[in-house]
Amino acid sequence: MKNTHLKILDFLKSERNFDYSGYHFAMLERRIQNRIIHLGSITPEAYFEYLQNNPEESTRLIENFMINVSHFFRDPLSFELLAKVAIPAIIASKQRSDEHSIRIWSAGCARGEEAYSVAMLFNEYFAREMEQLNLDFFATDFDSQAIEKAKQGIYTSTSMKEVKHGLLKKYFTEGDETYTIIPELKMKIQFSIYDLLYKNSYAPSESIFGDFDLVLCRNVLIYFNQEFQKLILNKLIKSLAPKGVLMLGESEVLGDSFKEKLRQISKYAKIFEKK
Ligand SMILES: C[S@@+](CC[C@H](N)C(=O)[O-])C[C@H]1O[C@@H](n2cnc3c(N)ncnc32)[C@H](O)[C@@H]1O
Structure with a gap:
């Protein structure tokens, strides 16, 4: 499973120039898992295939890594x-x-x-x-x-x-x-x-x-x-x-x-x- 997650991240790096090396790996894994669940709990391997065949999914996944959650006067x-x-x-x-x-x-x-x-x-x-x-x-x-x-x-x-x-x-x-x-x-x-x-x-x-x-x-x-x-x-x-x-x-x-x-x-x- 971890191996497939790595393949997914390598794919994003080569296709979309997304350099994941500095991020907490566990956080990225959780976010990939969220997308997998969102798409109907398919296997990571099936998700990887889907990702390769659907360029817009790379955008969705990268968006999922960017946690834009904020609010005014936070803290x-x-x-x-x-x-x-x-x-x-x-x-x-x-x-x-x-x-x-x-x-x-x-x-x-x-x-x-x-x-x-x-x-x-x-x-x-x-x-x-x-x-x-x-x-x-x-x-x-x-x-x-x-x-x-x-x-x-x-x-x-x-x-x-x-x-x-x-x-x-x-x-x-x-x-x-x-x-x-x-x-x-x-x-x-x-x-x-x-x-x-x-x-x-x-x-x-x-x-x-x-x-x-x-x-x-x-x-x-x-x-x-x-x-x-x-x-x-x-x-x-x-x-x-x-x-x-x-x-x-x-x-x-x-x-x-x-x-x-x-x-x-x-x-x-x-x-x-x-x-
Ligand atoms: C949780 S938000 C924080 C927003 C706000 N600063 C706050 O505290 O509410 C994290 C932000 O960091 C941005 N971010 C993550 N990696 C970044 C990078 N390498 N360079 C610039 N911004 C980055 C994300 O896109 C996201 O909008």
């Missing part, structure tokens, strides 16, 4: 600490140094909920300070369909469970069963495709030089094995400005080797400052 305490501790420190340092841009990157942004949540925070808590500062906000994912959805900014109630009523009224237009981000918020963020495993760059090309004050990479590292987690983390650290802030997902753990590069700024959230 509300982390967002609160971002607004109360991390962002005020970034703004204060900009004011001291007379710099005029705050640079942000949401890496692995899925359909954009995380990036829009941060944009709402800036609007809500720092409107006065932001009269003197620009926001250069980049949000990327390697899944082109997720990026298209992020640009459209249309969501269903599953994304909305942590959105306070006042924010819902202010930043969304409500349809029958949809919630659409207002254009004023949409235009604050540049969404684009970027693979965190690209070897020849450490930040999206739109951002030109990285130098981010805040990087969010949440619930992305968990899908990678340790070697690739290190690779991605080193890239993110490189993309940060001196004293820049990195925010990870709640269940993500930093290896000891990163403790000399990053200092955790709150014990209640995975928010770190570059040393």
Whole structure:
């Protein structure tokens, strides 16, 4: 069985350039199994044959590996600490140094909920300070369909469970069963495709030089094995400005080797400052 799963992954690599080597193998196996069950619990061998004869199934399977599940203000305490501790420190340092841009990157942004949540925070808590500062906000994912959805900014109630009523009224237009981000918020963020495993760059090309004050990479590292987690983390650290802030997902753990590069700024959230 494992052998067939490997053949399936090798097939995706040669046909669709999907490099699976850095992902947790067990996670990929589970996702293949989900597709097999979805198609009527056929054998893995029969599924492999089906995959080879149906190009659209490769797309379905790769989509199944990309877990775009997210929602606005996922882990509300982390967002609160971002607004109360991390962002005020970034703004204060900009004011001291007379710099005029705050640079942000949401890496692995899925359909954009995380990036829009941060944009709402800036609007809500720092409107006065932001009269003197620009926001250069980049949000990327390697899944082109997720990026298209992020640009459209249309969501269903599953994304909305942590959105306070006042924010819902202010930043969304409500349809029958949809919630659409207002254009004023949409235009604050540049969404684009970027693979965190690209070897020849450490930040999206739109951002030109990285130098981010805040990087969010949440619930992305968990899908990678340790070697690739290190690779991605080193890239993110490189993309940060001196004293820049990195925010990870709640269940993500930093290896000891990163403790000399990053200092955790709150014990209640995975928010770190570059040393
Ligand atoms: C669970 S979502 C996280 C969304 C959001 N950051 C959050 O915490 O709610 C994981 C995202 O990582 C993206 N991803 C996985 N591998 C990637 C890679 N190599 N480069 C860029 N994005 C990747 C997936 O496409 C997916 O949208």
